Amino acid sequence: MFITLEGGEGAGKTTQIVHLAGWLGERGVPCTLTREPGGTLLGRAIRAVLLNPENAGMAPLTELLLYMADRSEHIHQVITPALTAGRTVLCDRFFDATVVYQGFARGLASDWILRLHELVFADVMPDLTLLLDLPSEVGLARARRQLEKGDRPTAESRFEDEALAFHQRVREGYLQLARQAPERFRVIDAARDESRVREDIRSGVEEFLR
């Protein structure tokens, strides 16, 4: 089973995915916990190209294709082998994030990105996507507190400097994807206490497993 966690900044994905892996492990479901770039050697080389300031003027399409090459290798080296070995894969953000962030952030049409991803990665669609949804103001305030406490790696704060309006579009983009694929998505209210969110995630997964 391939499960992805999605959501805007400060939604608590990173904390919740660890809880979920532990809970599934206790129930005898071996999990592989991963996230992009996925730690492949090639992924790191691609990230170095993406982050090199000399390449800052690259076309949005070029950037998208580089992210997709990174994802392809992550699938090839990490996700597919784990699934083949019968493990459940939990991935912190996957292609829905590309549709939402690249679509909104870089002005590429999100419908078009979705079609492209379906054409390229048709055989590795998530079985279940947990969308941790919360108002953007709440999420941003949380993310800022974590940054101040030093709880987050700086690489993750790339999109956090964007204006609130941007994050609201991200939220709306995620909710739109969830409406388009209700059989795959479970929308979790992530504005509540961490323990409540954890319970909802478990219920969502249990319901899906039945």
Place this chain on the structure above:
Amino acid sequence: MFITLEGGEGAGKTTQIVHLAGWLGERGVPCTLTREPGGTLLGRAIRAVLLNPENAGMAPLTELLLYMADRSEHIHQVITPALTAGRTVLCDRFFDATVVYQGFARGLASDWILRLHELVFADVMPDLTLLLDLPSEVGLARARRQLEKGDRPTAESRFEDEALAFHQRVREGYLQLARQAPERFRVIDAARDESRVREDIRSGVEEFLR
């Protein structure tokens, strides 16, 4: 106008494209002559990733996406600006080569690559593609003579070591693409003298211009 030259090893593309640019220039048609990787800084960085022996085990799909990222930047920095400025672009191999070589060489389905390219690069389809066609034995013998004389950069000889059967599949792949898009392709018999081939190319371009 966007013209591409395609063909297997030893077909004479590199010589003929220079002739064609000169001939068009004399007729008052300013040309930009280019080829992939297209000399962009980002293209060179991507090539370095592709050619690094540590990355030799990458998935065929990853490789395809990296080539496409390179192409995207070549289009963004070289092809589109030239076309926008009213210049005719002559490109030594373009996406048909990917369909044929990656499809046959790496086992990806060529129909699928074609659909992917049409989805990603729909707005930069060549207006005219000149396919320099010749029997693979003849082309390989020519390419080998050029290598021995030192007339070719070694980077170009990457695919030349493949077996004859491979090159025959490449030739058949190109001819199949030409049959599928007869309005775009002109098939030139490249087994004859260079001067005859040059004349046929000019006739093909003149016919297309009318």
